[in-house]
Amino acid sequence: MIQLPSESDRLQILQDKMQEYIDNGTQLGWLIDRKKRQIFIYRPNIAVEVLDNPKRLCGKTLLRRFILHLSHIC
Template sequence: MSSLPINIPPNLQVSEEQFALLAAANRDLHLELTANGELIIMPPTGGNTGKRNIDIEGQLWFWNRQSKLGVAFNSSTAFKLPNGAERSPDAAWVTQARWDALTPAEQETFPPLCPDFAIELRSKSDRMEPLRKKMQEYIDNGLRLGWLIDTKNKKVEIYRPNQSVEVVDSPTSLSGEDVLPGFVLDMQVVFS
C-alpha cells in the first residue's frame, strides 16, 4: 500500500499541537503534513524496506558517533520545515551547532528546521514523483545534501542546492561530500 494523502479543508486547519497528537495516537503510521495542508498517511514498511532503512540509519549513526559532528535521526523523526510542512525523511542529520541552537522544548517536539542531510528510500509501493517533490521541498527549505535511493532500479538521485539533480546508476557507495566529511554509505547492502 502506498502513502495516502488526505486533503484538509481550508476552514479545518490542523495545528502543530493537533498534528503532534495525531502522530502520538497513531504510532504505527508515519504521518506528514505538507505546507499546503495535506495530511499524508504512510503505512508501516515491509520487511525489505525496514531492513534497508535500519542499515542506512546504522551506517549514518556509526559515522556520526565517531565524527561527533552533529545529530543523526531515524525515520520516526518529523521536522517542521520553514515552509510549515512537517516531514519525516528515512534518515537525516543536522550539524551540532544547529541542533544546539534549538531550545530544549524545540528539541523535544518536531525540530523546527530542515535537516542538513536527508535520505529518502523508495519502498516497493512508492511512486518516484512524490518522492522527488519531497526531495525538492527539502532543498527549497535549506537541505544541503539529499539522496533519493531507488532500490527497484538501483539508482540514486543526488540533490544539492542550486544544482541539477545528479542520477547515479548502481553505485557501490555514496560520499557525504563536504556536508558529512568522511561518511561513505555502503550501497551494496542497501541494494541487496
C-alpha cells in the same frame, strides 16, 4: 537526508518531496531507487545528479568522512 522508498511509494512524488526539502534549506538529499539501482542526489542550486548502480556514496564536503556502502541496500 536519505529517502529509501517502500514498494508502494511513487518515485515522482518522492522526487518532488526531495526538491521541496532542498528548497526549504536541506543541504543534501539522497533518494535511493532500489528497483532501478539509481541514486538521485539533491543539493541547493545544482541540478539533480543521478548515479547508476554506485557501490557507495560519500558526503563529500558536507559530510566529509561519511560513506554509505550500498551493497546491502541496492
